[in-house]
Amino acid sequence: MTHRERVLAALNHQEVDRVPVDLGATRDSSIVKEEYLRLKEYLGINGNRPIRLLNRMMQVVEAEEEVLEYFDVDLRGVGPGPPEKGGDKELGENRYQDEWGVVRVKPPGSFYYDLVDSPLSGPLASSDIMNYGWPDPHDPGRIKGLREKVERLRGSTDYAIVLSLPSPFVHISQYIRGFEDWFIDSVANPRLLGMLCDAILDVTLAMCGDALEEVGELVDIVFCADDLGMQNGPIVSPEIYRRLFKMRHKRYLQFVHDHTSAKLAFHTCGSVWDLLDDLIEIGVEILNPIQVAAAKMDTIQLKKRYGKHLSFWGAIDTQHILPHGTKEDVEREVKRRIGHLARGGGYILSAVHNIQPDVPPSNIVTMYEWARSCSVSTKS
Structure with a gap:
């Protein structure tokens, strides 16, 4: 099978020659910059090339082709670029304001940028929303070179191509409003939050x-x-989700389905078992990252209950196994998740979310090597 054939067969719930694997096809399935540099050194790959980031806040990288080929990664990612006007505004060393007006700072010794100023926090009126300085969605920088890159991947490689789109609205509204006010609004002022x-x-x-x-x-x-989701359940009750957010997600997902025949993958961290029927109903076809250490995210039960309706992407534990496990622990984890999720297709293997700086590079290598060694006959 070619890489693209393997991915598409898996997503169509067909058996494959081996489970497809991902590293870096999206901003939520990549690797943090410091860990990436350690991994390159471990692999003996030239570490002097400039590092390109997929996401500045999370400090996750666009992995180089040499690294992706080393692990025989089946997917390649593309996405809109930064705007030509109105992008990140530098406010000093390790401090910036993004195009939504949100200010972030990277503290000394930190791996990430933290939210420090939400522009619409505090008392809020509808006029504040109506008069807010929203980004220009049609800035030409966003699509500059995008088609050329995709055509090159389509014409000269056999990789499955993943297009990452902007987050719908939950993330961004939390950043703009501030988390505390956002959660209060979800109960006390849902009209304004909506x-x-x-x-x-x-x-x-x-x-x-x-x-x-x-x-x-x-x-x-x-x-x-x-x-x-969070570790123990959804960030809001299922009732609040259905009343306030579900139809808005449906609007977004239906728009995507109306404009492409590609499979639709939805990333949500945490324990989201209680929302899966809703997500399937509104058009989600692939669930990422399958945070297996969170409540109710048992891969046997996920496959049993939802395997006919969803494909699964992720599931290799980044909270316990990858950072703290032995080589044998990682091997068992890979074999376990493939056994639980890959039968009859429907699984792309990757780490749960981005690989963090506490993971030994040897465990990353073990994860991908073992994934390649697990043939169809081992999926039991």
Whole structure:
């Protein structure tokens, strides 16, 4: 099988010659910069090349082709670029304001940028939302070179192509409003929070429309992200999700389905078992990252209950096994998740979310080597 054939067969719930694997096809399935440099050194790959980031806040990298080929990764990612005008504004060393007006700082010794200023926190009126300085969704920088890159991947490689789109509205509304006010609003002022989410959704859908018009017919998977879970359950009750957010997610997902025949992958961290019927109903086809250490995210039960409706992407534990496990622990983890999720297709193997700086590079190598060694006959 070619890489693309393998991925598409898996996503169509067909048996494959081996489980497809991902590293870096999305901003939520990559590796943090410091860990990436350690991994390259461990592999003996030249460490002097400039590092390109997929996401500045999370400090996750666009892995180089040499690394992806080493692990025989089946997917390649693309996405909109930064705007030509109105992008990140530098506010000093390791401090910036993004195009949504959110300010972030990278503290000394930290691996990431932390949220320090939410522009619409505190007392909020509808006029504040209506008059807010929203990003220009049609800035030409967003799609500059996108079609050329996808056409090159389509024409000269056999990799499955993943288009990452802007997050729908949950993430962004939390950053703009501030987490404390956001959670209060979800109960005490849902009308105003809904208005904020709609304003954001208007912008992100316009961004999505431009990207999909450029390459929607050329990509195999479309990927979007809005975290709905935490360690022990959803971030809001299922009732609040259904009342306030579900129809807005449906609007976003239906827009994507209307503009491409690609499979639709939805990233949400945490324990989201209680929301899976809702997500399937509104158009999610692939679930990422399968945070197996979170409550109710048991891979046997996920496959049994939802395996006919969802494909699964991720599931190799980054909270315990990858950072703290032995080589044998990692091997068992890979074999276990393949055994639970890959029978009859429907599984792309990767780490749960981005690989963090506490993971020994040897465990990363073991994960991918063992994934390649697990043939169809071992999926039991």
